[in-house]
Amino acid sequence: MERTRIAYQASLEFARQMDRQDPLKQFRSHFHLPQQPNGQPCLYFCGNSLGLQPRGVRAAVEEVLHDWERMGVEGHFHARHPWMPYHEFLTRAMAGVVGARPQEVVVMNTLTVNLHLMMVSFYRPSPQRHKILIEYDAFPSDKYAVESQIRFHGYDPAEALIELRPRPGEACLRMEDIAEVIESQGNEIALILFGVTNYYTGQLLDMQAITRLGHAQGCVVGFDCAHGAGNVPLQLHQSGADFAVWCSYKYLNSGPGSLAGCFVHERHAHQPDLPRFAGWWGHNKQTRFQMRHAFDPIPGAEGWQLSNPPILSMAAIRASLELFEQAGMDQLRQKALLLTGYLEYLIDELKDERIHLITPRDPQARGCQLSVQVRNAGKQLFERLTAQGVVADWREPDVIRLAPVPLYNSFEDVYTFSTIFNNVLQA
Numbered sequence: 288m289e290r291t292r293i294a295y296q297a298s299l300e301f302a303r304q305m306d307r308q309d310p311l312k313q314f315r316s317h318f319h320l321p322q323q324p325n326g327q328p329c330l331y332f333c334g335n336s337l338g339l340q341p342r343g344v345r346a347a348v349e350e351v352l353h354d355w356e357r358m359g360v361e362g363h364f365h366a367r368h369p370w371m372p373y374h375e376f377l378t379r380a381m382a383g384v385v386g387a388r389p390q391e392v393v394v395m396n397t398l399t400v401n402l403h404l405m406m407v408s409f410y411r412p413s414p415q416r417h418k419i420l421i422e423y424d425a426f427p428s429d430k431y432a433v434e435s436q437i438r439f440h441g442y443d444p445a446e447a448l449i450e451l452r453p454r455p456g457e458a459c460l461r462m463e464d465i466a467e468v469i470e471s472q473g474n475e476i477a478l479i480l481f482g483v484t485n486y487y488t489g490q491l492l493d494m495q496a497i498t499r500l501g502h503a504q505g506c507v508v509g510f511d512c513a514h515g516a517g518n519v520p521l522q523l524h525q526s527g528a529d530f531a532v533w534c535s536y537k538y539l540n541s542g543p544g545s546l547a548g549c550f551v552h553e554r555h556a557h558q559p560d561l562p563r564f565a566g567w568w569g570h571n572k573q574t575r576f577q578m579r580h581a582f583d584p585i586p587g588a589e590g591w592q593l594s595n596p597p598i599l600s601m602a603a604i605r606a607s608l609e610l611f612e613q614a615g616m617d618q619l620r621q622k623a624l625l626l627t628g629y630l631e632y633l634i635d636e637l638k639d640e641r642i643h644l645i646t647p648r649d650p651q652a653r654g655c656q657l658s659v660q661v662r663n664a665g666k667q668l669f670e671r672l673t674a675q676g677v678v679a680d681w682r683e684p685d686v687i688r689l690a691p692v693p694l695y696n697s698f699e700d701v702y703t704f705s706t707i708f709n710n711v712l713q714a
């Protein structure tokens with residue numbers, strides 16, 4: 288049950304009461320909160336861009352450093368968490384975060400690399416069917432990736448890339464418009480690729496509905512879950528999507544540039560003939576070191592691995608995922624609904640006519656993030672917020688993105704932000 292209709296109050300007392308009742312309140316103490324110059328913790332609302340460092344990361348990384356120090360190459364087999372199968376230590380928790388079966392998930396490479404690897408296998412254009420459908424406001428890296436794949440296959444993005452725009456005057460996509468373009472042009476579309484949660488608007492799309500529409504027209508359907516993983520419960524397996532990719536440094540708190548996740552639906556697990564770019568880490572574990580075998584892919588997502596992975600980075604992911612296993616995505620979602628709802632309420636209470644929420648009002652159509660447009664504000668507004676210890680994100684010309692993250696943000700953070708925001712708006 289989603290408890291979103293709550294009688295919020297704009298007071299510090301109320302915020303503190305909510306924090307006292309919060310079943311996840313102790314998780315904040317598992318993170319390092321960045322400090323302001325005056326020694327006070329920042330109001331950190333940038334977990335959608337770079338998640339905070341879990342306190343357990345240092346010990347997990349030091350464990351690897353120490354084992355390497357003592358054992359050298361023997362650490363591959365004898366480290367406390369042996370390096371050979373290290374990625375396997377992440378699978379259960381990562382599969383839990385994104386709602387997938389273990390065989391469908393692997394942690395490897397970085398997001399854009401995984402997107403390319405997935406398109407090598409799942410963007411198989413033909414003269415009759417070579418288009419790619421994305422959202423107009425896709426993240427730039429995703430757009431460059433799909434354009435370059437289109438050119439790589441000898442087609443022209445000007446003709447082959449369909450960028451679906453919101454209606455004039457609207458910021459978010461409507462499901463009926465997504466359905467319309469898939470139904471009318473689906474027989475020419477090879478691949479549908481949407482961000483499950485849009486990085487700019489924070490809109491959460493219905494993966495299952497889009498997948499069903501795409502598959503009905505014979506399209507492959509993939510999702511970029513960079514802003515979804517660790518933010519909303521994703522149910523990737525149930526969605527039926529063919530593949531998905533996501534990074535681990537946003538809501539998954541695994542450190543700058545850390546490794547990414549990749550999902551391949553189990554219906555593709557046993558297709559060794561699927562075209563793919565291969566490397567030794569995707570090869571049958573029994574014969575990987577016998578060097579002369581023909582490539583024999585591991586069934587499932589692991590079969591797309593290329594290299595032996597950076598263990599130091601994986602150690603950070605392991606420490607971070609432990610917190611997700613303890614907290615549970617459903618509990619995190621329950622708190623996120625309350626916390627983001629509280630931020631929305633407090634912003635509405637400011638009753639400032641310049642403010643316009645770009646993010647959908649429907650809690651089911653968004654995650655943690657609220658994108659707040661302040662018309663004619665100018666960047667000084669944002670700079671004043673920053674000077675008062677608010678860490679958020681500014682998008683030209685006039686949008687502030689704020690992500691209260693249920694693992695480490697409190698209701699008091701949100702309330703304090705609203706008082707600072709109010710002062711800055713009055714200034």
Ligand SMILES: *Cc1c(COP(=O)(O)O)cnc(C)c1O
Nearest residue numbers: 397398399426428486511513534
């Ligand atoms: C954060 C983000 C990226 C970043 O890609 P990297 O390969 O990790 O640098 C790409 N796409 C989307 C949608 C993102 O949100």
